[in-house]
Amino acid sequence: MQLLDGKQLSNTIKEELAVQVSQIKEQGEKVPHLAAVLIGDNPASESYVRSKVRSCEQVGFESTLIRRKADITEEELLEIIAGLNDNSDVDGFIVQLPLPKHINEDRVTLAIDPKKDVDGFHPVNFGKMAQGLPAYLPATPFGIVTMLDRYGIETSGKECVVVGRSNIVGTPMSILLSRKAKVGNCTVTLAHSRTRNLSAHTLNADIIIAAIGIPGFITGEMVKKGAVIIDVGINRVDDDSKKRGYRLVGDVDFDSVAPKSSFITPVPGGVGPMTVVSLLMNTLRACRENQYE
Ligand code: NAD
Numbered sequence: 378m379q380l381l382d383g384k385q386l387s388n389t390i391k392e393e394l395a396v397q398v399s400q401i402k403e404q405g406e407k408v409p410h411l412a413a414v415l416i417g418d419n420p421a422s423e424s425y426v427r428s429k430v431r432s433c434e435q436v437g438f439e440s441t442l443i444r445r446k447a448d449i450t451e452e453e454l455l456e457i458i459a460g461l462n463d464n465s466d467v468d469g470f471i472v473q474l475p476l477p478k479h480i481n482e483d484r485v486t487l488a489i490d491p492k493k494d495v496d497g498f499h500p501v502n503f504g505k506m507a508q509g510l511p512a513y514l515p516a517t518p519f520g521i522v523t524m525l526d527r528y529g530i531e532t533s534g535k536e537c538v539v540v541g542r543s544n545i546v547g548t549p550m551s552i553l554l555s556r557k558a559k560v561g562n563c564t565v566t567l568a569h570s571r572t573r574n575l576s577a578h579t580l581n582a583d584i585i586i587a588a589i590g591i592p593g594f595i596t597g598e599m600v601k602k603g604a605v606i607i608d609v610g611i612n613r614v615d616d617d618s619k620k621r622g623y624r625l626v627g628d629v630d631f632d633s634v635a636p637k638s639s640f641i642t643p644v645p646g647g648v649g650p651m652t653v654v655s656l657l658m659n660t661l662r663a664c665r666e667n668q669y670e
Pocket residue numbers: 517540541542543544545546547568569570571572575588589590591609610611612648649650652
């Protein structure tokens with residue numbers, strides 16, 4: 378079993394990005410600028426956004442954090458988005474999800490200019506991705522593809538089961554892995570809450586991507602020997618032994634699955650850091666090239 382160390386790999390990619398930023402500065406060109414909009418005080422969202430802003434600083438990007446209280450109206454948020462769309466200094470921006478219940482997330486996603494949609498959530502980017510056209514790939518699936526690529530894991534012709542069909546992880550992941558591409562050419566099964574006999578599918582899988590949101594859902598007896606395991610889940614479980622009162626666990630029961638796997642991502646330190654670095658890669662692209670012109 379080999380750990381897929383997302384922390385280490387993301388640091389390597391950040392170093393590569395930092396070199397590119399110094400070259401940009403030497404040439405007097407525009408430095409990439411990422412803005413993040415954070416609504417309310419959801420602790421998990423706060424920590425994700427903090428990590429995104431800190432990563433911008435590490436590689437030399439400019440960053441802007443726009444914070445508003447949870448009682449912001451949808452209209453007010455849409456105005457902030459319109460301002461960021463029009464601000465030529467901002468190359469890309471994200472609106473951290475989830476949003477308070479009174480705000481329609483679909484309306485918010487649709488309001489983001491696809492050229493600045495570095496999270497890759499807008500239907501224009503999703504559609505382009507599905508057709509294999511240049512697009513901002515959604516950050517988490519992009520991070521997973523990068524990880525499989527950099528670790529040299531063969532995907533062509535492999536059986537892959539993606540568990541979870543969200544618009545931001547499971548569904549785009551299933552599309553990317555079935556595309557005709559360097560990391561792709563898998564035979565993909567997209568499993569979800571209505572899938573019958575999930576184990577019959579996972580036991581046949583060479584690659585399992587778990588994006589469910591249930592701690593330890595994938596267990597050792599559901600996994601074939603030698604499988605590649607990508608654990609997307611980030612779940613907080615109570616733990617009195619920790620100073621903060623909780624610990625983070627994935628959707629995979631690491632202790633029973635790891636001994637059967639060939640490669641496995643840890644939680645934390647697996648997919649999470651790769652998501653952040655993908656956002657940076659998309660922002661650099663947004664700054665350097667306008668793929669829609
Ligand atoms: P979501 O909550 O939107 O959807 C969960 C999916 O799991 C649904 O499609 C549902 O059909 C499926 N599911 C639920 N119960 C199931 C069952 N019993 N059997 C099979 N499938 C079932 O999911 P999401 O937003 O993709 O998030 C999933 C997990 O990934 C969460 O823990 C989230 O925190 C984490 N996440 C991590 C990152 C990262 O950067 N590592 C990014 C996004 C999400």
